[in-house]
Amino acid sequence: SRLHAPAQPLQGKHVLITAGPTRESLDPVRFISNHSSGKMGFAIAQQARAMGAQVSLVAGPVALATPPGVNRINVETAEQMLEAVMSITPECDIFIATAAVADYRAADVAENKIKKNADELTLTFTKNPDILKAVANLPSPPFCVGFAAESQNVEAYAKRKLTEKKLDMIAANDITLAGLGFNSDANALQLFWPEGSRNLSPQPKTDLAIELLNVVIERYQHKTT
Numbered sequence: 001s002r003l004h005a006p007a008q009p010l011q012g013k014h015v016l017i018t019a020g021p022t023r024e025s026l027d028p029v030r031f032i033s034n035h036s037s038g039k040m041g042f043a044i045a046q047q048a049r050a051m052g053a054q055v056s057l058v059a060g061p062v063a064l065a066t067p068p069g070v071n072r073i074n075v076e077t078a079e080q081m082l083e084a085v086m087s088i089t090p091e092c093d094i095f096i097a098t099a100a101v102a103d104y105r106a107a108d109v110a111e112n113k114i115k116k117n118a119d120e121l122t123l124t125f126t127k128n129p130d131i132l133k134a135v136a137n138l139p140s141p142p143f144c145v146g147f148a149a150e151s152q153n154v155e156a157y158a159k160r161k162l163t164e165k166k167l168d169m170i171a172a173n174d175i176t177l178a179g180l181g182f183n184s185d186a187n188a189l190q191l192f193w194p195e196g197s198r199n200l201s202p203q204p205k206t207d208l209a210i211e212l213l214n215v216v217i218e219r220y221q222h223k224t225t
Protein backbone atom coordinates (compact mmCIF):
# COMPACT_ATOMS: atom_id res chain seq x y z
CA SER A 1 0.00 0.00 0.00
CA ARG A 2 1.04 3.56 -0.70
CA LEU A 3 1.97 5.99 2.06
CA HIS A 4 0.22 9.37 1.94
CA ALA A 5 -2.32 8.22 -0.66
CA PRO A 6 -4.23 11.34 -1.69
CA ALA A 7 -7.75 11.69 -0.30
CA GLN A 8 -10.35 10.95 -2.96
CA PRO A 9 -13.40 12.87 -1.70
CA LEU A 10 -14.84 13.10 -5.25
CA GLN A 11 -14.64 9.35 -5.94
CA GLY A 12 -17.82 8.30 -7.78
CA LYS A 13 -18.76 11.90 -8.68
CA HIS A 14 -18.88 13.39 -12.18
CA VAL A 15 -17.71 17.00 -12.32
CA LEU A 16 -18.44 19.11 -15.41
CA ILE A 17 -16.39 22.27 -15.95
CA THR A 18 -16.51 24.99 -18.62
CA ALA A 19 -13.33 26.96 -19.27
CA GLY A 20 -11.78 29.60 -21.48
CA PRO A 21 -13.41 32.18 -23.71
CA THR A 22 -15.89 31.58 -26.48
CA ARG A 23 -15.23 32.90 -29.98
CA GLU A 24 -18.04 34.40 -32.06
CA SER A 25 -17.54 34.88 -35.80
CA LEU A 26 -18.20 38.19 -37.53
CA ASP A 27 -17.24 37.03 -41.03
CA PRO A 28 -15.09 34.18 -42.44
CA VAL A 29 -11.85 35.68 -41.07
CA ARG A 30 -12.84 37.65 -37.93
CA PHE A 31 -14.32 37.03 -34.51
CA ILE A 32 -14.96 38.69 -31.15
CA SER A 33 -13.73 37.04 -27.97
CA ASN A 34 -12.06 38.00 -24.66
CA HIS A 35 -8.79 37.57 -22.74
CA SER A 36 -9.78 34.51 -20.67
CA SER A 37 -6.81 32.11 -20.48
CA GLY A 38 -8.76 29.08 -19.22
CA LYS A 39 -6.14 28.53 -16.47
CA MET A 40 -8.60 28.56 -13.53
CA GLY A 41 -10.93 26.02 -15.15
CA PHE A 42 -8.09 23.73 -16.21
CA ALA A 43 -6.60 23.87 -12.68
CA ILE A 44 -9.99 22.91 -11.20
CA ALA A 45 -10.31 20.05 -13.72
CA GLN A 46 -6.86 18.72 -12.78
CA GLN A 47 -7.52 18.91 -9.02
CA ALA A 48 -11.04 17.41 -9.28
CA ARG A 49 -9.47 14.46 -11.12
CA ALA A 50 -6.79 14.14 -8.42
CA MET A 51 -9.62 14.05 -5.85
CA GLY A 52 -11.10 11.03 -7.65
CA ALA A 53 -13.80 12.60 -9.84
CA GLN A 54 -14.72 11.70 -13.38
CA VAL A 55 -14.10 15.05 -15.08
CA SER A 56 -15.58 16.52 -18.28
CA LEU A 57 -13.99 19.79 -19.41
CA VAL A 58 -15.80 21.80 -22.09
CA ALA A 59 -13.17 24.22 -23.35
CA GLY A 60 -13.24 27.23 -25.62
CA PRO A 61 -10.11 28.06 -27.66
CA VAL A 62 -7.19 28.09 -25.17
CA ALA A 63 -3.48 27.25 -25.38
CA LEU A 64 -3.42 24.70 -22.54
CA ALA A 65 -2.66 20.98 -22.32
CA THR A 66 -5.45 18.65 -21.25
CA PRO A 67 -4.87 17.43 -17.65
CA PRO A 68 -4.29 13.64 -17.61
CA GLY A 69 -7.45 11.59 -17.17
CA VAL A 70 -9.75 14.49 -18.03
CA ASN A 71 -12.33 14.17 -20.85
CA ARG A 72 -11.96 17.39 -22.88
CA ILE A 73 -14.55 18.61 -25.39
CA ASN A 74 -13.40 21.54 -27.54
CA VAL A 75 -15.92 24.17 -28.66
CA GLU A 76 -15.74 27.64 -30.18
CA THR A 77 -19.06 29.44 -29.78
CA ALA A 78 -21.43 29.91 -26.84
CA GLU A 79 -24.11 27.94 -28.69
CA GLN A 80 -21.69 25.00 -29.16
CA MET A 81 -20.71 25.23 -25.48
CA LEU A 82 -24.39 25.12 -24.46
CA GLU A 83 -24.99 22.04 -26.62
CA ALA A 84 -21.94 20.19 -25.23
CA VAL A 85 -22.84 21.10 -21.63
CA MET A 86 -26.48 20.07 -22.02
CA SER A 87 -25.47 16.65 -23.39
CA ILE A 88 -23.29 15.94 -20.32
CA THR A 89 -25.34 17.63 -17.57
CA PRO A 90 -27.82 14.75 -16.98
CA GLU A 91 -24.93 12.53 -15.81
CA CYS A 92 -23.07 15.07 -13.70
CA ASP A 93 -23.19 15.80 -9.97
CA ILE A 94 -21.35 19.12 -9.87
CA PHE A 95 -21.15 21.84 -12.56
CA ILE A 96 -18.47 24.53 -12.29
CA ALA A 97 -18.78 27.31 -14.89
CA THR A 98 -15.47 29.16 -15.19
CA ALA A 99 -15.87 30.00 -18.89
CA ALA A 100 -15.89 33.63 -20.00
CA VAL A 101 -18.79 33.13 -22.38
CA ALA A 102 -19.24 35.94 -24.91
CA ASP A 103 -22.46 37.67 -23.86
CA TYR A 104 -23.31 38.53 -27.48
CA ARG A 105 -22.73 37.13 -30.97
CA ALA A 106 -23.15 38.86 -34.35
CA ALA A 107 -26.82 39.01 -35.32
CA ASP A 108 -25.78 37.99 -38.83
CA VAL A 109 -22.42 36.41 -39.64
CA ALA A 110 -21.31 37.92 -42.96
CA GLU A 111 -20.98 35.25 -45.64
CA ASN A 112 -18.05 37.10 -47.22
CA LYS A 113 -15.20 39.08 -45.72
CA ILE A 114 -16.44 42.51 -44.60
CA LYS A 115 -14.78 45.13 -46.84
CA LYS A 116 -13.24 48.37 -45.57
CA ASN A 117 -15.45 51.16 -46.90
CA ALA A 118 -17.06 53.82 -44.70
CA ASP A 119 -15.19 55.57 -41.83
CA GLU A 120 -17.54 53.99 -39.30
CA LEU A 121 -18.81 50.44 -39.03
CA THR A 122 -21.85 49.43 -37.01
CA LEU A 123 -22.49 45.79 -36.15
CA THR A 124 -25.61 44.39 -34.50
CA PHE A 125 -25.28 41.74 -31.81
CA THR A 126 -27.72 39.19 -30.35
CA LYS A 127 -27.58 37.97 -26.75
CA ASN A 128 -26.09 34.49 -26.30
CA PRO A 129 -27.80 31.83 -24.17
CA ASP A 130 -26.77 31.83 -20.48
CA ILE A 131 -25.32 28.33 -20.12
CA LEU A 132 -24.99 28.33 -16.33
CA LYS A 133 -28.48 29.75 -15.80
CA ALA A 134 -29.94 27.14 -18.16
CA VAL A 135 -28.30 24.29 -16.21
CA ALA A 136 -29.12 25.70 -12.76
CA ASN A 137 -32.78 26.08 -13.73
CA LEU A 138 -33.26 22.47 -14.94
CA PRO A 139 -35.83 20.40 -12.99
CA SER A 140 -33.12 18.43 -11.12
CA PRO A 141 -29.90 20.39 -11.59
CA PRO A 142 -26.41 19.39 -10.50
CA PHE A 143 -24.72 21.40 -7.71
CA CYS A 144 -23.99 24.61 -9.65
CA VAL A 145 -20.99 26.90 -9.09
CA GLY A 146 -20.62 30.16 -11.02
CA PHE A 147 -17.69 32.52 -11.42
CA ALA A 148 -18.01 36.30 -11.49
CA ALA A 149 -15.18 38.55 -12.60
CA GLU A 150 -16.13 42.05 -11.49
CA SER A 151 -14.44 45.45 -11.75
CA GLN A 152 -16.70 47.15 -9.15
CA ASN A 153 -19.31 46.29 -6.46
CA VAL A 154 -17.82 42.77 -6.34
CA GLU A 155 -19.90 41.40 -3.44
CA ALA A 156 -23.22 42.95 -4.52
CA TYR A 157 -22.91 41.89 -8.17
CA ALA A 158 -21.75 38.37 -7.24
CA LYS A 159 -24.61 37.88 -4.77
CA ARG A 160 -27.08 39.11 -7.39
CA LYS A 161 -25.81 36.46 -9.85
CA LEU A 162 -26.07 33.78 -7.12
CA THR A 163 -29.75 34.62 -6.58
CA GLU A 164 -30.81 35.44 -10.14
CA LYS A 165 -29.26 32.31 -11.69
CA LYS A 166 -30.35 30.11 -8.69
CA LEU A 167 -26.78 28.93 -8.04
CA ASP A 168 -25.49 26.89 -5.11
CA MET A 169 -22.27 28.94 -4.96
CA ILE A 170 -20.50 31.80 -6.72
CA ALA A 171 -16.76 32.54 -6.79
CA ALA A 172 -16.11 36.24 -7.28
CA ASN A 173 -12.87 37.93 -8.13
CA ASP A 174 -11.93 41.59 -8.36
CA ILE A 175 -10.24 42.04 -11.74
CA THR A 176 -8.74 45.39 -10.65
CA LEU A 177 -6.37 43.66 -8.15
CA ALA A 178 -2.85 43.90 -9.60
CA GLY A 179 -1.31 40.72 -10.93
CA LEU A 180 -4.37 38.55 -10.29
CA GLY A 181 -7.12 37.05 -12.42
CA PHE A 182 -7.37 37.07 -16.21
CA ASN A 183 -4.29 35.56 -17.85
CA SER A 184 -2.44 35.45 -14.54
CA ASP A 185 -1.21 32.29 -12.78
CA ALA A 186 -2.56 33.58 -9.47
CA ASN A 187 -5.96 34.67 -8.22
CA ALA A 188 -7.99 35.42 -5.10
CA LEU A 189 -11.65 34.49 -4.71
CA GLN A 190 -14.58 35.47 -2.52
CA LEU A 191 -17.02 32.56 -2.25
CA PHE A 192 -20.70 33.17 -1.57
CA TRP A 193 -23.50 30.64 -1.07
CA PRO A 194 -27.05 31.25 0.16
CA GLU A 195 -26.14 30.87 3.87
CA GLY A 196 -22.53 32.01 4.02
CA SER A 197 -19.25 33.17 2.49
CA ARG A 198 -15.51 32.56 2.59
CA ASN A 199 -12.46 34.44 1.32
CA LEU A 200 -9.69 32.48 -0.42
CA SER A 201 -6.43 34.45 -0.25
CA PRO A 202 -4.24 35.33 -3.27
CA GLN A 203 -2.32 32.21 -4.37
CA PRO A 204 -1.44 30.17 -7.46
CA LYS A 205 -4.54 28.98 -9.35
CA THR A 206 -3.50 25.34 -8.81
CA ASP A 207 -3.62 25.80 -5.00
CA LEU A 208 -6.75 27.94 -5.20
CA ALA A 209 -8.48 25.14 -7.12
CA ILE A 210 -7.93 22.75 -4.17
CA GLU A 211 -9.32 25.26 -1.64
CA LEU A 212 -12.31 25.99 -3.87
CA LEU A 213 -13.07 22.29 -4.37
CA ASN A 214 -12.84 21.66 -0.61
CA VAL A 215 -15.55 24.28 -0.01
CA VAL A 216 -17.63 22.93 -2.93
CA ILE A 217 -17.42 19.39 -1.46
CA GLU A 218 -18.47 20.68 1.98
CA ARG A 219 -21.49 22.56 0.58
CA TYR A 220 -22.38 19.72 -1.83
CA GLN A 221 -22.45 17.24 1.08
CA HIS A 222 -24.51 19.68 3.14
CA LYS A 223 -27.05 19.95 0.29
CA THR A 224 -27.29 16.25 -0.54
CA THR A 225 -27.22 14.61 2.91
Ligand code: CTP
Pocket: 018, 078, 097, 098, 099, 100, 101, 102, 103, 128, 129, 130, 131, 132, 133, 145, 146, 147, 148, 149, 161
Ligand atom coordinates in the same frame (compact mmCIF):
# COMPACT_ATOMS: atom_id res chain seq x y z
N1 CTP B 1 -22.13 32.32 -17.97
C1 CTP B 1 -22.63 31.32 -18.81
N2 CTP B 1 -23.19 31.68 -20.01
C2 CTP B 1 -23.24 32.96 -20.41
C3 CTP B 1 -22.73 33.97 -19.57
C4 CTP B 1 -22.18 33.62 -18.35
O1 CTP B 1 -22.58 30.14 -18.46
N3 CTP B 1 -23.81 33.26 -21.58
C5 CTP B 1 -21.58 31.94 -16.65
C6 CTP B 1 -20.09 32.17 -16.53
O2 CTP B 1 -19.37 31.00 -16.91
C7 CTP B 1 -19.95 32.47 -15.04
C8 CTP B 1 -21.27 33.13 -14.66
O3 CTP B 1 -22.19 32.75 -15.70
O4 CTP B 1 -19.86 31.29 -14.27
C9 CTP B 1 -21.21 34.62 -14.55
O5 CTP B 1 -20.68 35.16 -15.74
P1 CTP B 1 -20.55 36.73 -15.87
O6 CTP B 1 -20.05 37.09 -17.22
O7 CTP B 1 -19.79 37.24 -14.67
O8 CTP B 1 -22.06 37.21 -15.66
P2 CTP B 1 -23.20 37.58 -16.66
O9 CTP B 1 -24.44 36.90 -16.16
O10 CTP B 1 -22.83 37.31 -18.08
O11 CTP B 1 -23.38 39.14 -16.41
P3 CTP B 1 -22.37 40.38 -16.77
O12 CTP B 1 -21.36 39.89 -17.79
O13 CTP B 1 -23.28 41.44 -17.27
O14 CTP B 1 -21.71 40.75 -15.47
Ligand code: CA
Pocket: 101, 102, 103
Ligand atom coordinates in the same frame (compact mmCIF):
# COMPACT_ATOMS: atom_id res chain seq x y z
CA1 CA C 1 -20.87 38.08 -19.06
